[in-house]
Amino acid sequence: MIPNAQSRPQESIGVKEVEERAFLTRFALGAAAVVALALSVAAFLLLCYLPLEPAGLWAQLSMGDRILDHRSLPLSDPILRFAEGMPILEASWLSQVILATVERSGEGVARGAGIGWLGALFALLRVATAALLFATFRRLTASALKSALGLALVLALAGRASGPWAALSPATFGTLCLALLLAGIVRVEAGEGRPVQAGLPAAILFGFGWVALFALWANLHVSFVLGLAAVAIFTLGRSVEVVRGRALGEGVFRALAADRPFRRWFRLFELAAAATLANPYGVGLWLYIWRLPSAANLRDLPDWRPLSVATAGGWAFALLIGALLWALSTARTGRPMLSSARTLGLAAFGGAVLAASGLLALCAPLLVGFVLPAIVGVVGGNGETRAPARGVHARLSAWARERFGSLADPSWHKSVLAAALLWAAFALSPVGAALLRGEARPPERTLSASVPLALGNYLRAHPPRGVTFVPTSWADWLVREGPKESDRLQPFADTRIERLPGLVWQDYLRIAGGAADWQRVLGRYGVRTAIFDRAAQHGQIQSLRYDDEWRIAYEDDSAFVFERIAPVGAKGGAS
């Protein structure tokens, strides 16, 4: 253990020794850091080995493959035949490239390891996001326990089965960016009262980081607009406070110009907005996102419907708002518990979440970040109002500090232990397994049970001709992992439903839902192979099973494949 610098008189130590110790102390870790690292490593390893959910991931990988192979962004959709001529914009192209690169890297090291590497990436992203949020909440609340509660609240709000925390997608990158932004916002807020020149190099570094964050984010996921909105809201919030607090007779513009925090927020907003234009589509990306909510197809997805308390996220949101209201009603402090910016942010993002429930998973860190200080200010008391600690927790803490305090001191032993933990995280992860031992787990263990592995094997051996009707949740996987090259599956639709013309999507729903004319619709699209989910589409399976024009080509525990064996016999009407 490194001796405490204060345990000996300073005069008894030589200058060189002091310098050496100072250097070494920089790399010595305390117990808290090691414990945090151990928890993170444990979470990482646990998450690494959870099966990957397919939700949309394979469509992103296919697009990533396409971009890597052609070294350019596609001008038309290379997968969906019925989307020919529709305008496309790969808003998440960088995420797609990263995902495809990671998967290819894994496959390059050991056949079959790509999926495991994606699992490791997903685990890393989730752990990093959670750690960032925890650190930010700790900065806000000055309490590890309250920060953990805040993090739990984020997970409760965002824990949808197809959300960025549950399924690897470009939104997972977006969530990490949101966490980074929240950390940046808290930092900017904390620095509002400091003199301008106090940390100029740090401020410049921060500015570069800020620009880099938004530039990357704009190429990773469309959620950058949420970040931009958050910065705009903080700018607006500050302006509200400036206007309300200005001197009598002072003009609004002059007051705003004289307020350093406002100017800082305004410039950060300008920088962020400008940085987001650093994408292949320029302002076209903004226009695309502006129009995205009005895409008719998306309204059929649960994510784009209003938030309901019938979902766990809806309950968590209600709990959050309830806690906030309670905190506001029991506040004893003389000043507002929520700043104007936080109030505006809560209203804007809360309103957005209520209108489109899918935004909850993305907005959760911001919402919790907005209300957490107010809630914990009441629960635990803030710096001004807290009474001397007298509870069991306080007594236990005092006892632990007295008894084991020395264990918490920074030491080289702990640094070595941390290095060992990092090595263990690497070696025990799928990445380490592939690199060190050439091992790859079979897909049955790395993928969710909902992935139709056996069906994929069948289709590789018997590629269907023309457009194939297949549930969208399977289409992504089958396109990438089914027949290759010119035999590649041409799905009727996949999870990127915003790409499809409205009528195609409506017709997909008619067939998938077994509407009265679903067979006629199949014929209209010239579909010769139809794949149905045994569990969800029993009616369609029974209809085709006894239809002379179709035959069963394949069946297993989850899927039926039908092939048309005769021309469509339906007669047209008379002119």
Added chain:
Amino acid sequence: MTAIPEIPEVPAIPAHETARPARAARFGGPLTLGLEVALLLGALAWGAWQARAEVRARALPPLRTEPYAVAPLYDDPAVVSGAELARTIPRLALRDAGKLTVIGNVEHALREWGPDARLPEPYLSGSDLRRLLTDNWRFLGTYGPGRPSLLYDAPLEDGASLWGGHGGRGVRVRALEGVATSPHIDHTLASLAEAGTSLDFPLVTPGRRTTLRAVLEQSLRTFNLNQAEYEWSALAYALYLPPVRSWTTSEGQEMTFDRLAGRIVREELPRGVCSGNHRLHALVVFLRIDDRMAADGMPRILSPAVRRGIVAYLRRVTASLVAHQHPEGFWNGDWPTATPSSREATDREGDHRSDRLIVTGHVLEWWSLAPREVLPPRRVIAAAGHWLVRTIDGMSADEIQTDFSFLSHAGRALAQWRRRSPVEVLQLEPPAQ
């Protein structure tokens, strides 16, 4: 050791506590802020301009005011003699049935006879047929005020607004809602186009006076490649658009004649209205307009690969028709897969006399316009022509009115195989009253 100090929430700093010193304000005063705000507003204006530019890029292309005419190519007396034509064609005119007049029949009669045909009472003349379809007052005169109008104003779905709103008013044609509505999507438009109607032709809706152009523009915007009925849309576009080869729908989808052709051949035969023959008719018109473009020194509307694909497809269709023609010369609704089993029509769906008339009349019609490379042997066409003449000869005037829409195709086909229009035949022999 000491506990980690609690960091309280940083309170909002009152404005007067954070104001810059006077010297610093010189570099960050109102002027600088004003410039920054101006910069931001400029960026917003630029974004809005970009959005407008995107919308402008989606504007409809210039349309031909006068539609192309696709004239018949062959004069073959082996298919129908002059005497047979003179006997048959005059019987195939539409009687005025007052409120029971079927709009579908009106449209068929217009495309058969054209707007210049002068027919005696009780037949509807060409100009009256066209007025019935384009003038709401004339429509009211026949059907009375209780019926929903055939034409109606609707927001023009042009996607012109950044916010997805509407940029003007278009005109829609009511379809598939009964006797006083069009029997198919864009059937009215295609019939008017085939009858040579200019896009500047006046149109009277219940709300305003406009021109036929409003109907075509609305159709172009709302067209969906995967809609159930697309044959007449494709036909009308081929007659009014070229040399323009593409346009953008309100959904933002770029439409081309190649894509339309792909859609037409996508479904298996005999799917589609009239046992799929309107699809084939549209493909033939595509080929003819494509040839016309080349002859006029303009860019073709079809890519070489798609054109080759269409020709190959039509050849296969013709081969199938040759293989499944009844010895008497007709086909029925099973034409892609089977030869009719009996000389006499049966009650089986697809094998009624009307089904045989539909298929045989339509096939003969599109063959009369098709390039020689997709035609069958002459005897096949002749047999079909003779069967049509015999069958029409055996029908009473009332039966002809009942099956008028199918027979109008047969009449047009017979006249076209003598490289004439029915109205030219009529000049030889007016219809009997």
